[in-house]
Amino acid sequence: MRDVVVLGVGATAFTSQTPEVNWKELMYEAAVKAYADAQIDPRRDVDSFITCAEDFWEGFSIFDEFTPDQLGAVLRPMMTVCGDGLQGLANAYMQIKTGLFNIVVVEAHSKISELLTYEHVVEMAYDPIYERPLSAERNVHPYYVAGLEMNLYLHATGTTEEQCALVAVQNRRQALNNPRAPYGARLGLQEIFHSGYAFTPLKKWEIASRADGCIVFVLAAAELARRLTKKPLVYVEGIGWSSESPWIAARSADAGYARRAAQMAYRQAGITNPRRQIDVIEVEDRFAFKELQHLEALGFARPGEAGWLMQAGAIGPEGELKVNLSGGSLGCGDLIEASALQRALEIVLQLRGEAGARQVPNARVGVAQSWRGLPHGTGAVAVFARRD
Amino acid sequence: MAKKHELFGPPLNPLGTRLEAEDMEKIAHVRAKPNAKYAWAAGAAISRFLEELKNGRIIGRKCARCERVLVPPRMFCERCFQPTTEWVYLPGTGVVETFSISYIDQNANRVKEPILVGVVAFDGAPPHCGIMHYFGEVKPEELKIGMPVEPVWKPAEERVGSVLDIKYFRPRKK
Numbered sequence: 388m389r390d391v392v393v394l395g396v397g398a399t400a401f402t403s404q405t406p407e408v409n410w411k412e413l414m415y416e417a418a419v420k421a422y423a424d425a426q427i428d429p430r431r432d433v434d435s436f437i438t439c440a441e442d443f444w445e446g447f448s449i450f451d452e453f454t455p456d457q458l459g460a461v462l463r464p465m466m467t468v469c470g471d472g473l474q475g476l477a478n479a480y481m482q483i484k485t486g487l488f489n490i491v492v493v494e495a496h497s498k499i500s501e502l503l504t505y506e507h508v509v510e511m512a513y514d515p516i517y518e519r520p521l522s523a524e525r526n527v528h529p530y531y532v533a534g535l536e537m538n539l540y541l542h543a544t545g546t547t548e549e550q551c552a553l554v555a556v557q558n559r560r561q562a563l564n565n566p567r568a569p570y571g572a573r574l575g576l577q578e579i580f581h582s583g584y585a586f587t588p589l590k591k592w593e594i595a596s597r598a599d600g601c602i603v604f605v606l607a608a609a610e611l612a613r614r615l616t617k618k619p620l621v622y623v624e625g626i627g628w629s630s631e632s633p634w635i636a637a638r639s640a641d642a643g644y645a646r647r648a649a650q651m652a653y654r655q656a657g658i659t660n661p662r663r664q665i666d667v668i669e670v671e672d673r674f675a676f677k678e679l680q681h682l683e684a685l686g687f688a689r690p691g692e693a694g695w696l697m698q699a700g701a702i703g704p705e706g707e708l709k710v711n712l713s714g715g716s717l718g719c720g721d722l723i724e725a726s727a728l729q730r731a732l733e734i735v736l737q738l739r740g741e742a743g744a745r746q747v748p749n750a751r752v753g754v755a756q757s758w759r760g761l762p763h764g765t766g767a768v769a770v771f772a773r774r775d
Numbered sequence: 776m777a778k779k780h781e782l783f784g785p786p787l788n789p790l791g792t793r794l795e796a797e798d799m800e801k802i803a804h805v806r807a808k809p810n811a812k813y814a815w816a817a818g819a820a821i822s823r824f825l826e827e828l829k830n831g832r833i834i835g836r837k838c839a840r841c842e843r844v845l846v847p848p849r850m851f852c853e854r855c856f857q858p859t860t861e862w863v864y865l866p867g868t869g870v871v872e873t874f875s876i877s878y879i880d881q882n883a884n885r886v887k888e889p890i891l892v893g894v895v896a897f898d899g900a901p902p903h904c905g906i907m908h909y910f911g912e913v914k915p916e917e918l919k920i921g922m923p924v925e926p927v928w929k930p931a932e933e934r935v936g937s938v939l940d941i942k943y944f945r946p947r948k949k
Contacts, residue, residue: 409818415851422856430856446813456853498815507810516805523807 390609391483393621393735393771394490395425400567401600401720401729404500410445413601414496415457421603422459426616427490429459433605434488436460438467439475439495439724443508446501458494458603470628471495472602472728473757473767477626479606489608495725496601505597506530513762518635530594532635532762534586537676541588543640543690546679548588550694552579554675555593557703558711562718564744569598570718593675598720602728604735621738624752624770625658627651631764642677644766645670645684645756652754653686656770661686665770667737667753668708669730672715673760681756682710685768704745712737712745727757727767734771820848823862825936831928835900837861844900868947869897871922872905876915889915895924895944911943923947 397420405413422429436458440450447453451467454460468475472495479491502508510529513519522529540546556579562571574592582592612620629647631638649661658664670685672678679693687708688696702708713719713733716726734753736742751773758766817825820836824847827834835844836859838852844863851858874893880886891910896902910918911927924944934940 406816407819409816409821412818412820412850428856430854443811446811446815456849457851459853459856461853501813501815503812503814504810511809511811515807519807520805 388484389486391480391606391623392609392612393604393623394607394612394616395421395423395427395605396603396732396735397421397424398567398602398729398732399600400569401598401722402569403596403598403720405498405599406500410496410498410501411453411457413498413599414454414494414603417496417601417603418458418492418494421492421605424618425605425607427605429492433459433463433490433492435464435479435482435491436466437475437479437491437493438465439470439472439493439728440467441469441724443511444497444499444502444723454494458492460492464488470765471724471726471757471759471767472604473626473731473755473769474628474727476604476606476623476728476731476769477628477767479604480623480626483606483608489611491606493604493606493728494601495722495728497597497599497721497723497725499597499721499723500599509761513635514633518762528586530761531586533594533674534589535635536638536640537589537674538587539638539640540676540680544683544694545691546676546694548590549576550697551588551593551676551679552576552590553697554672554678555579555590555717557697558672558675558678558715558717561704561712561745562714564712565714565718566743567600568714568719570596570720571714589674589676593717595673595716595721598722600720600722600725600729602722602725602732604728604731619739619773619775621735621771622774624772625652625655626767626769627653627655628765628767633763635762638764641690642680642684642758642764642766644764645681645758645768648766648768649685649754649756652768652770656772658770661754662708665752665754666709666750667712667734667747668710669713669715669733669754670710670756671726671730671758671766672711672717673721673726673758675717677758678711678715681758682708685754685756709747709750712742712747721760723760726760727755730755730757731769731771734769738771738773818850820850820859824848827864828938828940829934829936831931831934831940833865833867833897833926835863835865835897835904837863843904844897846897846900846904846906863899865897865899867897868923868925869895869905869944871910871918871920871924871944872896872902873920874910874918876918891915891918891943893918906938908938908941909943910945912945917946
């Protein structure tokens with residue numbers, strides 16, 4: 388089957404609010420940048436368009452209908468994936484693999500600052516018959532489930548609170564090297580601990596703040612892309628996704644959704660030893676401990692080992708494992724469905740050698756992992772590589 | 776030959792089981808009311824459009840490539856995928872592009888006085904670049920596609936920067 392490559396990427400800055408533009412204008416900015424990067428005209432060259440959106444985040448129904456104008460997709464094949472950016476990318480990948488489409492655009496965004504009752508909409512994602520009445524009865528913030536998951540993870544693996552807090556310290560600091568990231572800061576462990584428990588053992592500053600932003604990817608069949616661009620081609624070598632049972636009480640401690648998604652992507656990409664074969668890593672860190680849990684699920688460490696690697700300095704810009712050099716969600720902000728494409732964007736920039744101050748020399752293979760966020764156990768993994 | 780009911784017997788429960796209101800109450804239901812509130816930024820183009828409505832004026836944006844004037848204004852042309860380049864004031868008059876006489880309200884009840892809704896194409900802008908609105912001061916049977924119309928504005932002190940700053944469009948007097 389034909390190979391699929393990333394022909395172009397475009398993104399807005401990520402910021403806590405975007406009152407100066409509506410969602411269409413935000414998407415248009417990212418789309419214009421992606422098409423310029425891919426050197427294509429969407430009205431002529433793109434065969435299919437995919438948006439990743441969830442109506443409740445947007446506040447209006449059937450979001451598909453509101454996306455063609457700003458992507459250049461009027462009167463063209465257009466669909467919405469009710470999932471994150473990597474799930475959108477997986478659909479684009481499959482569309483190209485079929486041979487029916489040569490160039491497919493994927494868009495994911497966050498305009499979450501416009502949702503005034505975020506906590507309540509998150510709560511609406513809890514099982515309405517059993518779980519929601521429990522949140523409503525005592526008016527508890529729905530993120531308490533992150534506390535449950537972290538407690539179970541620490542208990543099962545022996546990871547310490549300090550090791551988790553180090554993730555927050557590092558990712559916020561790393562964001563200072565990313566011009567798109569709004570939450571860069573030089574913090575110490577002391578500040579993280581002083582921020583206080585939000586949901587024990589999770590601390591307030593171990594939770595990613597939300598941000599607005601938009602990212603657009605242009606994927607293409609490799610044989611065509613070679614004729615269209617002189618830029619280095621980044622191949623999509625494998626992509627997988629998986630969902631756990633929605634029962635919160637049945638949740639595993641080892642991020643099974645990420646493990647299975649990684650197995651699927653690794654199998655396609657021929658990855659048998661991720662630690663040796665992969666140069667740059669972006670994993671979801673909306674809650675600091677999730678970075679460690681996800682690194683273990685993706686095979687970069689054995690269960691309980693990621694925290695110690697973190698403490699020993701083996702994870703991060705100076706370490707053996709180059710993880711979340713973009714600043715992750717803690718540094719870039721929780722971009723909702725676009726968080727997944729933020730991970731993929733960083734990998735593409737790294738593999739092209741365009742990552743600026745955070746560039747890993749000679750990065751050839753990268754992995755991006757997403758998690759759709761609470762309360763769900765859905766995640767995706769994509770492996771990218773240079774072949775030249 | 777055996778009669779049919781001898782073979783199969785008479786129906787055991789020909790009228791079915793009658794369910795009373797109290798039977799329905801035995802079925803467990805969980806009720807909840809969503810709390811979903813939003814504040815959408817109108818954006819660069821529509822913000823200006825709403826501001827001008829407050830001033831009693833209609834403004835559009837022109838695409839330099841296809842030369843269409845887009846109303847309500849947009850910062851980019853969806854056909855050319857290019858930024859629009861110019862603000863254009865329009866006289867506000869136009870023609871009925873399409874309409875429907877609506878006899879059903881939001882709760883699906885039949886209304887006595889039908890509601891006249893439609894699309895107005897503006898003078899100074901091409902077809903299919905107009906806005907949706909109400910029609911008034913016209914009998915339903917007199918409303919026609921192509922009929923020249925003009926806006927009826929709310930008094931300046933009542934305008935707030937909303938599409939409802941125009942009360943409705945009425946037939947243009949000659």
